[in-house]
Amino acid sequence: MQNAHKADLLLLIVTLLAAISWMFSKEAVLSMPPLLFMAVRFLLASAILSLVAWPQLRLLSKAQLLRCIRVGLVFGIAMSCWVMGLAVGSHVGEGAFLTSLGVVLVPIIGRLLFAEPVPTSTWLALPVAVAGLAMLSLQHGLNPQPGQLFFVAAATIFALYFNLNTRAANTIAVTGRNGQTHEQARIPALVLTSVVLAVVGGVTGALSAVFEPWRTTWQQVTPMLLVWVILSATVGTAVRFLVQTYAQSLSLQSHAVVIMVLEPVWTALIAAAWFDETMNPTQLAGCVLIFISLLVNRHRFVRDLLKSLIKPIS
Structure with missing residues (x-):
């Protein structure tokens, strides 16, 4: 199997793990502060991966570590917004579609920060995405819900994270301030994931220490809450983000x-x-428009993907 096709298959598995993780996380934040949950979840996941990655972690250069930390800081802020949206939002499915707006924003962030070209399809997809967003956020009038705002903020920051993570995980050419171009080596996936998850745990833990009570949570820990936290840390985080x-x-x-x-x-x-x-009909229409915008945004890739799937069968 070619690497590109292998990547596609693995990412399909990632989408399923991510969807299941929404449920684990929602169950957990019903019983504990959301930011504290994220800190425990990501630090535990990082610890698990670090046990395996330790030989490679010891070889990590200072420059590579700084790149990992940069990705982790961005991801930590995005995950903080996401979990707050999950905690205060009333509809998990709607939140998932709002968060997926980050897909449309990926090439735009790439253009703004890394001078990457933006395909025409992205500009065509944006009005459709905005229409879908409007149908979701304006169904209560000019009064978007706090959960919706958190999810949209998370989507925007996720787009930056996706750009940074892809660049860190691959060997790329970088042009310095002096105009000279040099090759920036890739960071092994296991190492990158371990450090990034640790930084996310640190960011959410620091925010939790400032804004959330801890004592009550530790006094009311139940076996079922531990199950949700462990599943979120292992299946929903360590395995998902490593893959x-x-x-x-x-x-x-x-x-x-x-x-x-x-x-x-x-x-x-x-x-x-x-x-x-x-x-309700308005929510469904908004979600459908957002999904259509995602397909329009990557219509060439959708076409190529369908061809690659149909060709072996024919």
């Missing part, structure tokens, strides 16, 4: 961003089964 980073390191030409649009679909379906969630 995602490894998949991103296999090829720059995979259909990563296209496949990741499946996450909100899986999440909405699982939330409907898990929490008995339903959508």
Whole structure:
């Protein structure tokens, strides 16, 4: 199997793990402060991966460590916004579609910060995405819900994280201030994931220490809460982000961003089964428009992906 196709298959698995993780996290934040949950979840996941990555971690250079920390800081802020949206939001499926807006923003962030070209499809997708966002956020009038605002903020920062993570996981050419171009070596996926998750745990832990009470939580820990935290740390974090980073390191030409649009679909379906969630017509229309914008944004990759799937069958 070619690396690009292997990356596509792994990212499909990532979308399923991500969707399941939404449920684990929602169950956990019903019983403990959201930022504290994220700190425990990510620090535990990082500790698990670091045990395996330790030989490689010892070889990490200062420059590589700083790159990992930069990715982790951005990811930590994004995850803080995301979990606050999950905690105060009332609809998991809607939140998943709002968060998926980050997919449309990935190339725009790449253009603004890394001078990467923005395909025409992105400009075509933006109005559709905005229309979907408007239908979700304006269904209560000019009064978007706090959860929706957190999810949109998370989507924007996730787009920056995705750019930084892909660049860190691959060997790229970098032009310095003196105009000279040099090669920036890739960081092994296991090492990158271990450090990034640790930084996310540190960021969310620091925010939690400032804004959230801890004593009550430790006094009310239940066996079921421990189950949700452990599942979130292992399946929803350690395994998920390791597979995602490894998949991103296999090829720059995979259909990563296209496949990741499946996450909100899986999440909405699982939330409907898990929490008995339903959508009113306005919510459903908004989510459909956002999903269409994701497909329009990457229509060429969608076409190529379909061809690659149909060709072996024919």
